[in-house]
Structures are given as structure tokens and as C-alpha cells.
Amino acid sequence: MNKIYISDLAQLVNMSEDNLFKFFKTLTGKTPIGYINLYRIEMAEGLLRDNHIPLTEICFSVGFDNISYFIKTFKKYKNCTPKEYRKKLLQNS
Numbered sequence: 001m002n003k004i005y006i007s008d009l010a011q012l013v014n015m016s017e018d019n020l021f022k023f024f025k026t027l028t029g030k031t032p033i034g035y036i037n038l039y040r041i042e043m044a045e046g047l048l049r050d051n052h053i054p055l056t057e058i059c060f061s062v063g064f065d066n067i068s069y070f071i072k073t074f075k076k077y078k079n080c081t082p083k084e085y086r087k088k089l090l091q092n093s
Helices: 006-012 017-028 032-048 055-061 067-078 082-092
Strands: none
Touching: 006 017, 006 032, 017 032, 032 055, 032 067, 032 082, 055 067, 055 082, 067 082
């Protein structure tokens, strides 16, 4: 939910930001930001199952601070918007 800064992560593991990026990408196949965004989208998927939670609340509760960036990122990873994803979930229940 909190803002995560690459500089803070690098400092935690005693690496430069560049080395952290390279090491992380080698280890996971993703950049730190890509990994964090994917994790946040996966958390959002679970919250979208509850039709009573507004999209803006889901957006902020999983750590995004901008609804349009949340929607764009969700679409990048899930090939649909959060609203479309929720609609599919409701149709399949």
C-alpha cells in the first residue's frame, strides 16, 4: 500500500540502484517496479471479486496513487480493464 522507492530498496540490500535493477531482473526476469506492479495487480484481482468495493478504493488500497495508471497497468497485465475483469467474474459466478 505504501510508496516504494528503488533507492530505499537499494539501500536496504547495500547495492547501487543500477546493480539492484540488474540483479533483480536476473533473479526474477522482471524489473523491481514490474514485479511490484504485478503483485499489486494480483492483489487487486482478489478485491475485484467483491462487487461492493469501488475501483478507486481498490486502486489506493493496493498501492497505486493514480486511478488511470492503475487501469492502464491492470490492462497491461490482464488484457482487460478492472471493470471488464469484474464484469467477467460476475458473469462466471
